[in-house]
Amino acid sequence: NAGVTQTPKFRVLKTGQSMTLLCAQDMNHEYMYWYRQDPGMGLRLIHYSVGEGTTAKGEVPDGYNVSRLKKQNFLLGLESAAPSQTSVYFCASTRGETQYFGPGTRLLVL
Amino acid sequence: GDSVTQMEGPVTLSEEAFLTINCTYTATGYPSLFWYVQYPGEGLQLLLKATKADDKGSNKGFEATYRKETTSFHLEKGSVQVSDSAVYFCAPGSSGGSNYKLTFGKGTLLTVNP
Numbered sequence: 001n002a003g004v005t006q007t008p009k010f011r012v013l014k015t016g017q018s019m020t021l022l023c024a025q026d027m028n029h030e031y032m033y034w035y036r037q038d039p040g041m042g043l044r045l046i047h048y049s050v051g052e053g054t055t056a057k058g059e060v061p062d063g064y065n066v067s068r069l070k071k072q073n074f075l076l077g078l079e080s081a082a083p084s085q086t087s088v089y090f091c092a093s094t095r096g097e098t099q100y101f102g103p104g105t106r107l108l109v110l
Numbered sequence: 111g112d113s114v115t116q117m118e119g120p121v122t123l124s125e126e127a128f129l130t131i132n133c134t135y136t137a138t139g140y141p142s143l144f145w146y147v148q149y150p151g152e153g154l155q156l157l158l159k160a161t162k163a164d165d166k167g168s169n170k171g172f173e174a175t176y177r178k179e180t181t182s183f184h185l186e187k188g189s190v191q192v193s194d195s196a197v198y199f200c201a202p203g204s205s206g207g208s209n210y211k212l213t214f215g216k217g218t219l220l221t222v223n224p
Contacts, residue, residue: 004153031210042199042216043154058211090153097142097161097203097210101153 002026004102006091012108013081021076021105023091031094032074033058034066036087037104043090049074081109112137116200116215123190123222131185131218133174133200142203143167143176143183144212149196157185157198190222 007022023032030051035043045058049068063085065077074093078085086109092099117132135143142161146154158167163178172187183200197219201212 033211035214040216043214045211048211092154094210097144097159098156099146099154099212101155103151103153 004091004093004100006089006102006105008105009103010106010108012110013078014110015082017081018077018079019081019107020078021089021091021107023074023076023093023102024072025074025091025093025100026072027093027095027100028071029093029095029100030071032068033092033094033099034064034074034076035090035092036060037090038087046076046089081107083109085109112141112202112204112213114200114202114213114215116198117218118216120219120221123220125192125222125224126189127222129185129187129190129194129220131198131200131220132182133184133215134180134182135200135202135213136181137202137204137213140178143174144201144203145172145174145183145185146199146201146214147196148199148217154199190220192222192224195220195222 004025033048034046047066049055052071055066089105091102114135144159145157147157148154158169160167160176165176174185197217200215
């Protein structure tokens with residue numbers, strides 16, 4: 001049981017480039033979430049999904065898109081990266097109240 | 111909307127000292143309350159939770175009591191260890207329809223020195 005995994009662990013992008021972050025969970029959880037963590041800001045919800053084929057906006061969705069084509073995967077896309085998107089990104093999943101987090105992806109946009 | 115205020119850090123203590131990290135929240139109704147912990151270089155993990163008023167959550171020597179009248183959920187530990195050094199997040203839950211979301215505080219960095 002790997003829990004929640006994230007790919008990649010670290011990435012450097014240039015402004016304007018695109019990339020996709022992958023989150024995978026093997027716990028058969030319905031709900032999945034993408035957060036970003038910035039110094040002094042805590043965790044802020046970007047997008048979330050309550051089931052396969054569904055997505056919804058969170059607190060800071062601008063500049064990001066998501067897809068949940070398979071129940072176990074939740075993808076976060078940056079179409080045109082900006083320096084303001086430099087952050088640590090965490091994925092989480094849950095079936096009830098407790099959220100299980102991945103180890104994070106550190107993204108640096110130059 | 112829901113919000114949470116937790117004690118700003120950083121907090122630096124000596125081993126075996128008493129720890130309190132304050133957390134207050136505003137929310138619709140009576141949400142479940144959580145403390146998550148993030149060790150260096152890792153993702154967050156659940157430390158403890160309480161689901162109704164006057165409930166006490168506990169784990170690894172940490173405790174927090176759901177205080178409805180003061181809308182608080184303060185984290186305490188009687189004797190901290192070096193291994194407790196981490197960032198602690200208070201998070202009230204919210205339920206609305208078919209989703210379940212958490213609102214995280216900004217986090218409190220705890221450093222415990224030997």
